[in-house]
Every structure is written in structure tokens, then in C-alpha cells.
Amino acid sequence: MKTPLSWITEYVDVPDHVTTDELTARLTLTGLKLEGIASPGAEITGPLVVGRVLTMEPEPQKNGKTINWCTVDVADANGSGEPQGIVCGAHNFAPGDLVVVVLPGGVLPGGFEISARKTYGHVSSGMICSAAELGLGDDHDGIIVLPADAGEPGQDVRPLLGLDEEIIEFEINPDRAYALSLRGIAREVLVSVEGASGFRDPALRETPPANDAGHPVVVEDEAGCPVFVARKITGFDPSAPTPEVIAQRLTAAGMRPISLAVDVTNYVMLETGRPIHGYDADLLQGPIVVRRAREGETLTTLDGTARTLSAEDLVVTDDSGIIGLGGVMGGQTTEMSATTTSVLVEAAHWDATSMFRTGRRHRITSEAGKRNERGVDATICEAAADRVVELLTTYGGGQVDPGVTVVGTPPSMPTITVAGDRAARVSGLDISEERAVAALRAVGCEVSGTGTLEVVPPPWRPDLTDPQDTTEEVIRLVGYDTIPSVLPQAPGGRGLTRTQLLRRRIGRTMAGAGFVEVVTFPFVGDADLDALGLPGDDPRRTTLRLSNPLSSEAPGMTTTLLPALLRTAGRNVGLGATSLAIFEAAPVTVPRASGPAPILPVDRRPTDAELDALDKALPDQPLHLGLVAAGEHEQAGWWGPGRTVTWADAVDAVRTVAGALGLELATRPATTAPWHPGRCAALLLGDVVVGHAGELHPRVCTAFGLPPRSVAAEVDLEVLLQHAVHLRPAPSFSGYPVAKEDVALVVDETVAAADVEAALREGAGELLESIRLFDVYTGEQVGPGKKSLAFALRFRAPDRTLKEGESAAARDAAVRVAGERTGAVQR
Incomplete structure (x- = not known):
């Protein structure tokens, strides 16, 4: 609802010291939210004055258009007092009319600067304005002709056209239709702004009585x-x-x-x-x-x-x-x-x-x-x-x-019975019954009784129908801003649950790894699943269908976080984000095969069997973690070139989360949509596959508007949280020097690096502090069908400096176990 401030004050008196900002701030606190304050003439600068047309000479042009060469009296507004020569293409005025003139130096809406310039054989010093040129309407065909008594030539025209008026725009809640009028807004000013008075109801007037002579x-x-x-x-x-x-x-x-x-x-x-x-x-x-x-x-x-x-x-x-x-x-x-x-x-x-x-x-x-x-x-x-x-x-x-x-006759308003202290009990404020009654009467209600109040709303407030409504009226006039912010005291011995603590740990870990958390809608459609490249028999295509979806294009509850994450990433890339890393931890919905949920009765308590049937029909909603990254993983700068994100970064991000939960994930090569074959890893906790990570298929990147070689991962957080180590002992550190050993092992191309690493870790024994794969080589030196995996092994004892040969013996034991388990041969 937009309205000029002067129109509001036509029906209610506002103290002079109350500014527009103060008035709108108070109205916002009581329910009329301010959307904005604007002025029609805010973009107009320079001289904009009343002009009287003295002469008007039509001059036909070669292009078939007829212009008018006019002289206009603008008094001393031009600095000389001489008539102003102006070319005008409009024809809806005549000599003697008062018009709106912008003189050279003025600027009209849109940054249109006015200057004296030669056109149609004359020097036109200014412009006679139309409503459209001043931003007051859509009329481009005719200029504004002012009433004969509008003012004198040279007078500033802004007050006459309301260009200096403040236009206030309010957001009106759907249940408050009375505020879609000046009558309603003026009432709100009266009850909201301290010192406002003199309400003049535009609907309060004497009307002639009904008779039989009117239209039937x-x-x-x-x-x-x-x-x-x-x-x-x-x-x-x-x-x-x-x-x-x-x-x-x-x-x-x-x-x-x-x-x-x-x-x-x-x-x-x-x-x-x-x-x-x-x-x-x-x-x-x-x-x-x-x-x-x-x-x-x-x-x-x-x-x-x-x-x-x-x-x-x-x-x-x-x-x-x-x-x-x-x-x-x-x-x-x-x-x-x-x-x-x-x-x-x-x-x-x-x-x-x-x-x-x-x-x-x-x-x-x-x-x-x-x-x-x-x-x-x-x-x-x-x-x-x-x-x-x-x-x-x-x-x-x-x-x-x-x-x-x-x-007909107007319908009567209902009588609402409400306790006199209800507003105080609901808000926690010290609101006496007298103050509650005064607030209700201020908004037009008729109130009677003490202790228990009988309230009849005014006819312009059909939204007041029950005690909750009248209580809200009292509290909003007393002021929501006066309600104290009091944090409830947590019961002793409680606090965050194990799951909540672990989820916070996950969020901090992902943020530390450079990922930004997003929240998406959990809805999906066939087009999204097609864009992922899922085959027809993929279980992720079996979704729970909604009977009243927000969008017909996404009528199902999602079984995977990836469609929404990829859409979000694509939207950000489209807006210029060349590099991004986002994640979301949210439940997915996996329908059960038991069919639709039964409709339970409302006239009695459901039986145990009915409740059990309802529970069995409810879908599973396991918590998942999804992430997407694109562009540079490490930015370029004066320190050197950057590094583009790879599928290994997606795997590493998930393993970092698992590490924060005290778990270690193994990896296996996998082929599954939407990942690129050969650049996808299955993530295992023990023997259980908990998710996948890797580089997205090129077709998937194209479908979602992502750059090539973008990466993604999704894991079942529910399983990780079940096995997570909640309270972990603080790590111990040895102060003795580290012994470094590197090994390069040749294995078949089909052997997973994770299997080799696991064998090395087992064979190295307790002295092994860390192991890291730092190079993978394929080529003539290792032969066809083979690859070389180079590992950095670091050994350290907690209580002594290792003697010469101890680290080498541990290295050799590691290589021996790796050879037995994976067929690895040291280069």
C-alpha cells in the first residue's frame, strides 16, 4: 500500500516534531511494516518552474512532423527575466496556459540533463514537460497544463505537483484489509504514534435515507x-x-x-x-x-x-x-x-x-x-x-x-470472551486489565466486564474473531519491542545431545576445509534425476511423491542431496563465481515398500496397531552429507600458480570429516552415476559402502552449468554418526626425532592404492607415525598394465630416538606384507 504522507495527515494530526522515519518506525513495530520511503521528484534537480506560454508558432517540418516554437514567461527564474525560447512537439496547450518548464542545468529522472541546444532551426533553452518526463505517469503525448490559478511564472512547481511529497509504502498483512485504505492507516497512526490526535473518519458522513425511488x-x-x-x-x-x-x-x-x-x-x-x-x-x-x-x-x-x-x-x-x-x-x-x-x-x-x-x-x-x-x-x-x-x-x-x-443490513460482529489478564500471561509483561481494555478500545472495540471481558470488534476488523486475536492487539500496542529477551535456563546435566555435538563437529570441519554450508529445498523431479544420468533401475529414482507439491517440476522428496547442490553450484557459477566449494548436511527421504500411510481417525485415540502401521509406512530419512567443488582448489597469486580441484579433493574432504569423527574410510574404484567412470571412488567403513566421491561426468557438468572436471561427493552420515567416537582422548606427541623412509612399489593397475596403503600400515607396526601416497607413475619403466605407487613413511618412537636400522627394518616388514597382500614389488 503506497500513500503520500500528506494524505495520511489529512485524516489524523501528527506532532510536528515526529519525523517520517519515526512515524514509520512506530507503525512497523505495531504491524504496518515499512517497505520504503520515496519521493517522486527525488531524481529531479535544478530549476523546475511554472511557465506561462506567451506565443506558440506551429512550424511544419520536412519529416511530416509539426513543432511549436514557443516563448514562455518564467519571470526571474532564468536570471534575466526575459521570455524563454523553447521548442515543443506537443499540441495540447495554447498561449496563456500555465505549463511546467525545466530550465538549462536541470536534470530529469533517468539522468536526462537539460541544456540549451539548437534544434529545428532554433536554440531551445529548456523543455516544457509531460507527466512521463517527470516520472508522474505514462502520458508521453501531451505536456502538463496547470490550472489557471496554480501559481505565478517562475514559481517552483514541485509543491504544486507533489514532487516534494514523501510516498510511504507499507507491507499489509493479508488479515488486515482495513489498512489497505487511508482510513485504516490513519487509525494505526492514531494508536501507534505518541501525540497523534484528531482522527477524522472519511467514512463518517450524513447520508440520505433509503427510499423506493432508487434503481431496483x-x-x-x-x-x-x-x-x-x-x-x-x-x-x-x-x-x-x-x-x-x-x-x-x-x-x-x-x-x-x-x-x-x-x-x-x-x-x-x-x-x-x-x-x-x-x-x-x-x-x-x-x-x-x-x-x-x-x-x-x-x-x-x-x-x-x-x-x-x-x-x-x-x-x-x-x-x-x-x-x-x-x-x-x-x-x-x-x-x-x-x-x-x-x-x-x-x-x-x-x-x-x-x-x-x-x-x-x-x-x-x-x-x-x-x-x-x-x-x-x-x-x-x-x-x-x-x-x-x-x-x-x-x-x-x-x-x-x-x-x-x-x-440488506450489515452482519453483526461476534462477541469474544477473554480473560482480562490474558495479554500479561501470554507476553510476560506487566499489562494491567485497565491497560488491556484501553488498548482494545483504542482500536475500536467495545469492551465490557471485569476479570472476564466481553469484547465486540469494530466492523472494520473482521480479523478479530477469538481471544488470541484480541490478545495480539493488546500486546502489539503495548509494544513487541518492550518484551524482554529472556533465555530459558537449561536443566542441569543436559545440553547438546551426542548427535548434535557430532554434527557441529562436522560443520566446523567442513568450514575449516574451505567449504560453505548451504540449505536447499528437499524436492526433486524426473528432470533432475535425468540430468544426473541415473539409469532407470537406480533406487534413487524411487521417490516419495507429494500430493500438493510446491512445483509440478519437483513433485517428489529427494533421495539424494546432489541435484539441489548441483543446481545451487550452477546458479553461483552463472553469477560469476568461478571457484566454489559448498556442502549440505540434511536428511533424504527413502520410501518404504509398505504403501501409503493410513488415515487415522480423529474421534478417538488410535490403537497400537494403527500407530504401528503408521510408523511402518513412514519413509526412512537418513542424514546425508553432500559436497560440490569447482574451479580452483588453491588460488593463483604472487606466490605462484593455482591448482584446479580434482576428484582426489572430494575424496579427501570426506575422509577429513570421517577423521574428525574418529573413523577411517577406505576407498575402492567404482562406477556409478553421476560420476565419471575411472574417477570415482566408493567410500567404505569397514566392509560397508557409505558413499561415493569423485569427478562428475562431463554430461552432468553441462546439464547443471558447471565447469568441466567439477567434483562431488555424498555419504550416509547416519552410519558415520552411529560409529563415531564421541569423546576422543587428546593425542600424544613424541618429542624425539622422526625417521623418514620412502618406498616405491609396482602393482597391477587394478590394485587400489588404498589396499597397498593398508598393507603397508599393518606391516610397519607401532613405530609408523604416518603414511602418505605422494606419487603415481605409469609408463615404460614399469611395463604395461602396471603402475608405481610411491609412499612416504614416517617412523617415530614415543620414548626414545630410533636406532640405526630400526626404521629400515620396519619399512622392509611393511613392504613384505604389501607384497604378500597385493603382489607389490619394490622398485
Whole structure:
């Protein structure tokens, strides 16, 4: 909801010392969240003044266009007092008119600088401005002609056009439709801003009583349309212009001025919150009837769309048929036009639920529908219609028909019973019953009783229906910001669970390894699984289907973290992140074969058998760890070249996590999607495969927009956490010198380096401190089908310096075991 500050203060007095920032900050604290503060003229700098056109000489051009060479009086604004010579292409003005002139040195929206320049054979010193050029509307075809009494030449035009106005935009919650009006916002200012006073209700006015002389109206569905008010104007001038102040305020509110009749109905809707509809009265045939549509009836609405109606739709009809969707959008057959001289004004109250369903069913979004579907004040229909009639006759002439049609009565508001101390108990604040009653009365409620309060909400607050609502009203006016932040005291001997501590350890380990944690949606579709290159029989394709998914493209719960991680990585690469490393620890969903979950009764406690059947139908949701890396693993710089990420980095990242949990993972060559064959490793805890890591297949990189040779890994954290060492003893360090031994072993290409490493580790014995693979060689020197693996072995004793030969003996024992286990031969 956008509104000029001056329009708000037209209905409520705000102390002079309260700034706009202070006012909006207080309104935000009480529920009207500030979206932004803007000024239409914020981008306009330099001289922008009133000018009086003295002469206007049309000059046809060779290109068929006719320009006007004008002299304009801008008084002393140009520094000389002489008339300003300006070339103008518009023709909707004449000598003697007051116009808007920007002089050389001025800058218009979009950074458009104005200077004196030669054009069409003249030196044009400035510009006569249109609404579009000032950012006030879409009218490019004609310049702004000011009223004759708007001001004097040379006067700053900003205050006249509202260019110096502050426009406040609020975010309005769906249940607070009353705030979609100046009436509602002014009420909020009154109860929220200290010192605000003098509320002037734009809907509080004397209205003529209903009589039998008005246009006949029959309401067949009183629940759908409790109140219908109709007033008529004849002799209306359809060419009458919209007053500048109304046009400016509509523009500031984000609505485009169209014609006086339409603009007035929109203006009153913004003013009071009551949607209004106008009919061309001369096109109506017979009485108006409000009823439910018959299945299959059709209507062409004002937007030119032919719609097939449902039996749930509320419609407005006359003898010619349906002429509008009640409360949502009118029909074309009775639309007001440039020839309309008789206007029938409708102000009706509609059932909010019906409005919501009709709007969604026909995919219609309108300002009127947005208010009607949220619920508006049913008691101001007569006042709103009278206000429209007043403005139309004031600015468009004509006569008010003496007939006043009022059908139905507004529905009564419910009585809410609530304890007087409930707000204090809920908030923890010292809110007395007297203060609670005062807050409720401030928002318009009628309150009676003590101890137990009987609260009747005002008619403009249909959102207040139960004790929770009234309690919220009290607390928000007292101030959410006054509620103290008190941390609950943890019971002694408790704290984080084992799993929580281990998960935090995992997060710190991944962050230390250079990975950034992300959180993604757990939804997947067939297209994602196809992009991974999963075969048709892959168990990861068996997903739990959602009956009401957020997106039809991702209707299932994901069985793997990789699709969402790869999409996230691809999005970041597309935005310019040439190198990245991300991870996520989250559950995946693995359906069971037991079928859908049973629907349990709600009128009794389920039996143990029913609960057991429900548990068996629930899917497994094991915790997984997924990671993706692309680009440089080590950045280039003055220190030297960088290093591109490889599949070994993905393997190492997972093994680092396992190490932080006190576990050691073995690796085996594997071939599985979405990894590149030959560059994928299965990760094993003992004999159990817990995940895979490696380089992504080129087709997968292309599908997700990742650079070639990107890497990924995914492991079952559930298994790792089950076997993790929770409390590990502090490591001990030897202060004695290390003995270094390197060995190069030749093995068959099919032998895994991890198997060789495990054999070396076992054979080396207790003196082995560390072992690291530092080179892999294939070539003529080792022969076809062979590879050479070079390991760095480090030996150290905890209590002494190793004697000569001890480390060599341990090395030889390691090589011997490796030869027995893997057929390795030392080079």
C-alpha cells in the first residue's frame, strides 16, 4: 500500500516534531511494516518552474512532423527575466496556459540533463514537460497544463505537483484489509504514534435515507451479499478532467488515472477501503439481481476475457444477463465509457470467502478483489457511495438522482470472551486489565466486564474473531519491542545431545576445509534425476511423491542431496563465481515398500496397531552429507600458480570429516552415476559402502552449468554418526626425532592404492607415525598394465630416538606384507 504522507495527515494530526522515519518506525513495530520511503521528484534537480506560454508558432517540418516554437514567461527564474525560447512537439496547450518548464542545468529522472541546444532551426533553452518526463505517469503525448490559478511564472512547481511529497509504502498483512485504505492507516497512526490526535473518519458522513425511488435491486443470496447500495447520477460530463490532486494521489498509490468516473471510484476505495463499482446506467436493462451463477454461464469481464462461470460464483445480473462478477470485476456490457452521462454507483458488501475462491478460480487479481477477499467494513457502503456521488457531481457536473437503494443490513460482529489478564500471561509483561481494555478500545472495540471481558470488534476488523486475536492487539500496542529477551535456563546435566555435538563437529570441519554450508529445498523431479544420468533401475529414482507439491517440476522428496547442490553450484557459477566449494548436511527421504500411510481417525485415540502401521509406512530419512567443488582448489597469486580441484579433493574432504569423527574410510574404484567412470571412488567403513566421491561426468557438468572436471561427493552420515567416537582422548606427541623412509612399489593397475596403503600400515607396526601416497607413475619403466605407487613413511618412537636400522627394518616388514597382500614389488 503506497500513500503520500500528506494524505495520511489529512485524516489524523501528527506532532510536528515526529519525523517520517519515526512515524514509520512506530507503525512497523505495531504491524504496518515499512517497505520504503520515496519521493517522486527525488531524481529531479535544478530549476523546475511554472511557465506561462506567451506565443506558440506551429512550424511544419520536412519529416511530416509539426513543432511549436514557443516563448514562455518564467519571470526571474532564468536570471534575466526575459521570455524563454523553447521548442515543443506537443499540441495540447495554447498561449496563456500555465505549463511546467525545466530550465538549462536541470536534470530529469533517468539522468536526462537539460541544456540549451539548437534544434529545428532554433536554440531551445529548456523543455516544457509531460507527466512521463517527470516520472508522474505514462502520458508521453501531451505536456502538463496547470490550472489557471496554480501559481505565478517562475514559481517552483514541485509543491504544486507533489514532487516534494514523501510516498510511504507499507507491507499489509493479508488479515488486515482495513489498512489497505487511508482510513485504516490513519487509525494505526492514531494508536501507534505518541501525540497523534484528531482522527477524522472519511467514512463518517450524513447520508440520505433509503427510499423506493432508487434503481431496483434484488439480492437472492443474502449470505453472499449482505448489503447492496445503489445511487444514480444523470447529466454527468464524461469529458470532465480528473482534478490534479486526485490524479497525483492515485499515481502515488501506484494506480494509473483513466477518467474522472473511474478515478473517483478508485480514489474513494483508497480513502475508505470500500471497493466501488460504476455502471453506465443507460446500458442497464431492468432491475439488478445478485445471485449465484449457473454452471456453464459465461461473462466477458472488463479485461476482455470471456469466462465460463461456476455455480459458486456470485454474479450481478439484469434483464440482459450477467453484467459482472460480484466484488471481483465488472462486465463489458455495462462498462463506463467516454460517452457515459448516467452513472449508477454500486457499493456492496460481499462474502470474503466467495470473493477469494472466485478470484483464484478465474485468476483475477484486482484492487477491489484484494480488499473484498480479505474482508472490509460492511457498515460504510452508504457513506462510500455518497462520497463517490459527491465527487462526481462536484467535478463532473450532473444531478444526483433522489432515489437511494439500500438492500440488506450489515452482519453483526461476534462477541469474544477473554480473560482480562490474558495479554500479561501470554507476553510476560506487566499489562494491567485497565491497560488491556484501553488498548482494545483504542482500536475500536467495545469492551465490557471485569476479570472476564466481553469484547465486540469494530466492523472494520473482521480479523478479530477469538481471544488470541484480541490478545495480539493488546500486546502489539503495548509494544513487541518492550518484551524482554529472556533465555530459558537449561536443566542441569543436559545440553547438546551426542548427535548434535557430532554434527557441529562436522560443520566446523567442513568450514575449516574451505567449504560453505548451504540449505536447499528437499524436492526433486524426473528432470533432475535425468540430468544426473541415473539409469532407470537406480533406487534413487524411487521417490516419495507429494500430493500438493510446491512445483509440478519437483513433485517428489529427494533421495539424494546432489541435484539441489548441483543446481545451487550452477546458479553461483552463472553469477560469476568461478571457484566454489559448498556442502549440505540434511536428511533424504527413502520410501518404504509398505504403501501409503493410513488415515487415522480423529474421534478417538488410535490403537497400537494403527500407530504401528503408521510408523511402518513412514519413509526412512537418513542424514546425508553432500559436497560440490569447482574451479580452483588453491588460488593463483604472487606466490605462484593455482591448482584446479580434482576428484582426489572430494575424496579427501570426506575422509577429513570421517577423521574428525574418529573413523577411517577406505576407498575402492567404482562406477556409478553421476560420476565419471575411472574417477570415482566408493567410500567404505569397514566392509560397508557409505558413499561415493569423485569427478562428475562431463554430461552432468553441462546439464547443471558447471565447469568441466567439477567434483562431488555424498555419504550416509547416519552410519558415520552411529560409529563415531564421541569423546576422543587428546593425542600424544613424541618429542624425539622422526625417521623418514620412502618406498616405491609396482602393482597391477587394478590394485587400489588404498589396499597397498593398508598393507603397508599393518606391516610397519607401532613405530609408523604416518603414511602418505605422494606419487603415481605409469609408463615404460614399469611395463604395461602396471603402475608405481610411491609412499612416504614416517617412523617415530614415543620414548626414545630410533636406532640405526630400526626404521629400515620396519619399512622392509611393511613392504613384505604389501607384497604378500597385493603382489607389490619394490622398485
